[in-house]
Amino acid sequence: MPPDTDARTHDPAHDPVRDPVRDQAHDPGRDLALLHEATNRLVRTVDGLEPEQWTGPSGLPGWTRAHVVAHLALNGEGLASALRGVVAGAQVPMYASQEARDGDIASLATAEQGELRDRLLAASSSYAEAAASVPAELWGTRIERTPGGRTFSAAAAVGMRWREVEIHHVDLDAGYERSSWTPELCTNVLGAMAKRGVGAESFTVRPLDLDGSWGYGDSPADGPTVTGSAADLAWWLTGRGSGDGVSSSTGTLPQVGAW
Structure with missing residues (x-):
């Protein structure tokens, strides 16, 4: 199930990077x-x-x-x-x-x-x-x-x-459209892509509409943080689209391979 998305206040900077396993x-x-x-x-x-x-x-x-x-x-x-x-x-x-x-x-x-x-x-x-x-x-x-x-x-x-x-x-x-995807499905895709690997670059993904974050590559903490809605991030991670709706902390999105 997806993380609790109630109205709790939290500092996203301190959210743990997800363990895909x-x-x-x-x-x-x-x-x-x-x-x-x-x-x-x-x-x-x-x-x-x-x-x-x-x-x-x-x-x-x-x-x-x-x-x-x-x-x-x-x-x-x-x-x-x-x-x-x-x-x-x-x-x-x-x-x-x-x-x-x-x-x-x-x-x-x-x-x-x-x-x-x-x-x-x-x-x-x-x-x-x-x-x-x-x-x-x-x-x-x-x-x-x-x-x-x-x-x-x-x-x-x-x-x-x-x-x-x-x-x-x-x-x-x-x-x-991907906008119809549920939080459960987005969570599943984000975790599956982290476990499988999406390319040579390391980075962290932080959905704006779900708690927590997911790490990709060998050293995600050393790479940029990519943000967007969970659905837009999941779509991008499968190699689809041009990155619409997602942005990188460095201004340049990491390269990801096709799913």
């Missing part, structure tokens, strides 16, 4: 409920797309809205398969390879609108069922993104899917 203590049940709500919002947007919007450009360079939906469908399928592997005691990566993942997105994006919409719905249901089947003692099991690639815990896969749905919902560029 602590902040990302996963509560799969809570995250699954939030994911369900986010998925329903996404599906409503997808259902409202006209055919010309479907093939129009998304907010991601080189991707149509169909590409974004295809990615979300395949991401859900991959995570569901990996979680079923956890339950079966088998190591099942999300994707066979990065190349296979990219090729599958490109191929599925050419499907008819109804087929792709149904694929998204089926993937979302499959993911929810797979996640619900994981017993508590297996949430710590590691999952490979690709064979021999980076790994993450089964519990982390729930927050991961939640971020995918919410961030790519905005990427659809179909009316849903």
